[in-house]
Structure formats: C-alpha cells, structure tokens
Amino acid sequence: MADRKRLAARLLLVPLSALAALAVGELGLRLYFHAAGADAGDMGAVLRRARHVKPGEGGRLSLIGLVQASRFPEVVYELKPSLSGTFRGRPIAIDAQGLRGAANHAPAKPPGTFRIAGLGDSVMFGWGVGEGEPYLQILERDLNRRAAGRRHYETLNFGVPGYNTWMEVATFEHRALAFSPDLVVVHFIGNDFELPHFMRRPESRRSPARWYLVELVRALFRSPQDEVDPDLLGHGSGPAAREDRARARGQYAHMVGVDAFKTAMARLGALCRERRIPVIVMALGSGAGAAGIAEEAARANGMTYLDASPHFYAYLVAHGLAGERANWVKVFRIPHDGHPNALGHRLYAEVLAQELARRGIP
Numbered sequence: 001m002a003d004r005k006r007l008a009a010r011l012l013l014v015p016l017s018a019l020a021a022l023a024v025g026e027l028g029l030r031l032y033f034h035a036a037g038a039d040a041g042d043m044g045a046v047l048r049r050a051r052h053v054k055p056g057e058g059g060r061l062s063l064i065g066l067v068q069a070s071r072f073p074e075v076v077y078e079l080k081p082s083l084s085g086t087f088r089g090r091p092i093a094i095d096a097q098g099l100r101g102a103a104n105h106a107p108a109k110p111p112g113t114f115r116i117a118g119l120g121d122s123v124m125f126g127w128g129v130g131e132g133e134p135y136l137q138i139l140e141r142d143l144n145r146r147a148a149g150r151r152h153y154e155t156l157n158f159g160v161p162g163y164n165t166w167m168e169v170a171t172f173e174h175r176a177l178a179f180s181p182d183l184v185v186v187h188f189i190g191n192d193f194e195l196p197h198f199m200r201r202p203e204s205r206r207s208p209a210r211w212y213l214v215e216l217v218r219a220l221f222r223s224p225q226d227e228v229d230p231d232l233l234g235h236g237s238g239p240a241a242r243e244d245r246a247r248a249r250g251q252y253a254h255m256v257g258v259d260a261f262k263t264a265m266a267r268l269g270a271l272c273r274e275r276r277i278p279v280i281v282m283a284l285g286s287g288a289g290a291a292g293i294a295e296e297a298a299r300a301n302g303m304t305y306l307d308a309s310p311h312f313y314a315y316l317v318a319h320g321l322a323g324e325r326a327n328w329v330k331v332f333r334i335p336h337d338g339h340p341n342a343l344g345h346r347l348y349a350e351v352l353a354q355e356l357a358r359r360g361i362p
Helices: 002-036 043-051 135-147 165-174 212-221 242-247 250-255 258-275 289-300 309-318 327-332 342-358
Strands: 067-069 077-079 083-087 090-094 113-119 152-157 183-187 279-283 304-307
Touching (some): 043 067, 113 135, 113 165, 135 152, 135 342, 165 183, 165 250, 258 279, 258 289, 279 289, 279 342, 289 304, 309 327, 327 342
Parallel strands (some): 113 152, 113 183, 183 279
Antiparallel strands (some): 067 077, 083 090
C-alpha cells in the first residue's frame, strides 16, 4: 500500500511540475511584454526599445532591430539607416536614407536621372531575399542596361515590413516626395486594409483568453501565407471588418478598413496629379475581393492597375507546372514563409519592365 502511495505521489508530481514550469514561463513573458510597453499599448516604448537593438552574432538582424520610430506620426516607424548584416538568413543593406539597398541615392536628383519610388510592405522590401534580389533592384539594373548610358535610372525602395496603404501614402508625402520621383509603384496585397499585428490594441492582461505561451507557440509554427499576397492563392484576407477597427490602437483606428484605404489612394492620386507623376499599382489578381477594391480605387484616381498574375501563370505553363494549384506556392514562395522568393521577385521585375517599355521607358 505504501509503495502505491509513493508511486501515485510521483505520478502526480510530473503534471504539477509541468504546470509550475508553464506558470513561470507565462509570468516571464507577461513581465517581458509589460516592460517593453507592448502589453500596455505603448507603441512609443516599443519603438524606443527598438532603437537600441543591435545586430546579433555575425551581423544577424531581427525585425525589431531593423526599425525605429519615424519623426512623422502618420508613418509611425521606418527602417534604421546605415545598416548591414543578415536578415532571415540573407544579406541585407539599408542605406543612409533608410531605404533597402546600398545605393545611397541622395535626395537631390542628378540631371538626366529618372527616379522610381516604390511604396509597399515586406513584399516590396524584399523579405527573405538577399541584396540584388528585390524586384526594384532587378528593375534598376535592367533599365540601365537597356538605356546604355542614354539616361540613368534609380529605384528607391520605401517598402517597410508591416506597412498598410495608409502608411505607404504617408511615407510618400513625408519622405519620398523629397527625392523628386518621376514614377511611383505601389505594391498592393490583400492585407493592406489592416494594421501590423503589433499596432493593434492588445487584449487585457487580466483576460483568461490571452495566454502568451499559446500565442508564442502559434507564432513559431504558423505560416504567414494568409498575410502575404493572399490573392496568389485565391483566398484574399479581404477588407478589415469592424472587429479589426475595434482592435486597432486608438491613434491608428483611422488607418484601418476599406474607407481608410480609399481615402489614402485618393490622397496619393491628388499628390501625384498635382506633380504629374504617374502611378502604377502592382498586384496579383483583379476583379474580385480585395484586389477588386484596389483595382477600382486605382482606376478612380487615374492610376494604372497592373495585375502580375498572368505573367506568373505563363511561367508555370512554360515549365509544365500549371496543372497543380499548389505549384503557385512551391515555385514562387519562400518555403514555410509565404513571401515571394528570388524567382517571384524576378517575375515582378519583368512585369514592371514590360509596362515601362510600353510607355517608351527607357
């Protein structure tokens, strides 16, 4: 009988020890996020902490190590200038102007130069691809090769991970206009009606529904495919619902939803018409859902809506891969990530180059 009691006590000790370890882990995560300011909804505290995050071993950069607070409240945050290292295992450079790439174009445009300003989020930024592989860098090389010295072309990548359309347009007004662009390219994806997750209002720490350990495990094993180019898969995340606006931190609520998207597009259209700057909206898909809303807004504001999906599909056909829809993900995306791979960026560059050639550029 005594042996049975000792065995039962030992068996009971195992789950109790596990629960104690989980409780300690949960408490540690709560204290960490509270100290960082994220749990209290203090974006200022998060960005102040981000300013001091340095590259890790071997120049490895984290997402929070890439960004800092913007001096423009509507932009919220931007890339840290003059950075180099690796991000997501690939070499990366941020120039002195806080733009992806090492070109370091000064705001003053040299004579005989044609400038293209890119507005977008992690896709345009080049999440998961190395230097020379983001599609604006490919386009710049291609344009200058074809121009053969007759004219010089520069692409300025203002893309930043997490941006929505409102933040992109604010970036154009407060930052990109100073570089005197001759053309603007906006990269639209299906979550551009929404906010980056960390800019949403957190649930109460007292809420039993919010367990940090559960959220951490989900984040570690979740593929972000639904957040990146959802129209490539034909199941766009769609416009932000009322619940999404309710979750937005108060000062950012005006940036969320279809109406905010349309307002931002109208603002971009007005800024560019005033300066006679053409705008191209790049997307995958058209005619329905989020892509349909983007196409309608682009055309209503005198912009060109450029659906890249036929070019992607043509690549699959040419390589005998069009039979399985899963090949869209296998061929064009980074495995277990969801962002376009180097091939996807090359195809985006080709689509843009074809559109510019149609316009007589170069």
